[in-house]
Amino acid sequence: MSDILKAKGNEAFSSKDYTVAAELYGHAITLNPADAVLYSNKAMALIKLSSWKECVETCDTGLSNSPDKKTKLKLFWRRGIAYTQLNDFKNARDSYEQALHNEANNSSVLKSIDELNAQESQFKRSHSIEEIKSEKKPKKDNGLKNIPIYEVDQLPEEFRDSSSKPSKKSTTTKQTTQPQPVQSQIQVNPHSAQIPVSTNILSKPSNYPEKPTIHQLLTISKCSVDERPFAYRYLSSLSPEVYKAIFSGGSIESSIVNFILDSIIFSIDAGCITWDYIVSLLNTLSSAPRFSLISMFCDKQKLFKIKEGLVTLDAAANIKSKEVLQKWNI
Template identity: 25%
Template sequence: MSNLDAIWSDLTQWEASMNEKDAQLARQKPIHNQKLPPVRKASEIVVNDSLKPAGLEALSMRTRPMVEEKGKAPVNKGKEPASGPRMKPSEKAMLEKDKGNACFQKQDFKAAITHYTKAIDFDPSNAVFFINRAMAYLKLQMYLEAEQDCTRGLNLHPTNVKALWRRGIARRSLGRVTEARNDLTKALEIEPSNKSVKDELSKLPVPTPKKEEKPKIERKRLPIKIVDEAYPETTNTVKKQAVTPPPKQTPTPSKEPAVQATPSQNQPPPPPPPSATKTTKSPTKSEGTKPSLTLSPISFNPPKTNIEFERDWKACRQRGMDTLYQYFQCIPPSSYESLFRSSLESDQFEQMIDLLETRYTKDKSNNEICNVLEGLTKVRRIDMLVMFLDRKHKSALEGLIKSLKGSVDDSTLAKLSKVYDVKL
């Protein structure tokens, strides 16, 4: 405890001394007219690039002390002395350009691009550096970069034939044929005897002449007279014939016996006239019903894709259940799996059940109904579609599957009842 008390007393003394110093500093007045030392003069520092070590030489140079005697110049092997003239940026740019040309001749296009880029950094006002780098980009099939460099070179030198020629090549490779033709044509105008430009211009496709647009013919709207084909004119004649009663024959007195007037038993009775049979079946206008018109079957092609099926299904549904039934018949059940996949909708599935219940049970055999139900079991998400069916369609499915007993083998029937959740 004695040690802790000593430490605590030291802390309190230090705190008291710090507070006293802060109070003294706060009481001091600021000195505004205090004299400060003069500002030093600026001096230029010349750095000799030739003495700058690089790479492994830098490590060895650090270990060696560089001692230079007074009055003697530093020893430089193969390099300019420090007191020699400095190179201008344009001269450095030309050196880099020459290095780039040497790399280009060796087909080292990436190294050539590096040297041309350094030349541009030293002297960006020279169009030749951009145009040379564009040619290296063309060799590497970097057509967009080549076009950009040619455009920069043309901004500096608008009548440079090489820049126009190389930009035409780049634009042709990019698929911009019209712009490429404009560049090559302009290059030929500047230098008509340039063979390279002519050869490149001959590679371009010949432009097709634009067709003259014919003046639009003004069309007038005419009223359309709708003719109802469900009531042909023949029905009027039939009804008129039906209304007119057959002529009555007045019996004439005869002296022959009554036995001869009756027809014989071997002679068949005369058939009724066709007009009479038609009038008995067709209702008249007074009954207030319209004559039923049987639709001729329409030939459909089975759909190949689900998009085509949805388009046709929607169109046929608007025309009625008869048209929808004819369209559904043309789709083979073996193609349900590849056609619908996982895109069969709930309303489409319910309409298929309605067709099976109302049309297939009357016109088709049990084997055909079984083929349709079995084909639908292979469709993806069929269990989800069955789960969300309402009571009406679930009972319709149950009735269809139960009606197949006796005409379908038990294994197929058990599979159908399992998929469609029907208890047999």
């Protein structure tokens, strides 16, 4: 019975239905908990679902069942990928080293180690400012005052109306106040968008930042189903140059990329996007930090839909987009 469930899990995985695949492998494990291959298969499905902690636990259990050399390599490798995504670089490196004990020149593991080194360097650079701030060095009082600088998305309430005088109570700004991640006073102007305007999509006004941060994009990607058409239209109005600036300052997330792919598909179906914009945007995303690792978790089915959509937009686009789609392994 466990073999039947395993086979059905393999079919679901091949169909990119990773949630069903993980469940089927889990049921097979219940019936045959000593089969380490089932844990390896489930771990791969969990990677596709970005379930990093559960993937680590699954790999640990599989490794405790005395797997053969080939399965042991896969379990250590997949555990290393999960630890990397959790920014647990020490355990990730240990896992990859254990994998190489089973096959010293495994190309997949060696590539993952390169990606681990790149992500670790990026992580350390992004945290260097916090480390500098945490250092306490005695300074002589030279009569100068340190004024904290805060990065916000909009002016504080007391400064929005120049005709009103703020009260003494309102002039005190608390350092614990956090800016709203998505809301902004800057309204997206549909007439300045990079693609044609579709009035049925813009039937409801929306306020989004002109140049969002990665955190804001992540928040937008979690919007409700009712808000998605407006979010898709907004994402497709951002120029590739804006995306390049966003991702040059931090690590790209697979959930954000998949949401951007959704926005492209939505705009193709709505007839409000051009093929050259799509090609330019895919090129920009493929040059983002850690793209080679993140592309492993992108929904290939969405990319195939975009590829088909390019042909409907312009027959010549199929040839001109071939090179960029190869970067996405399509």
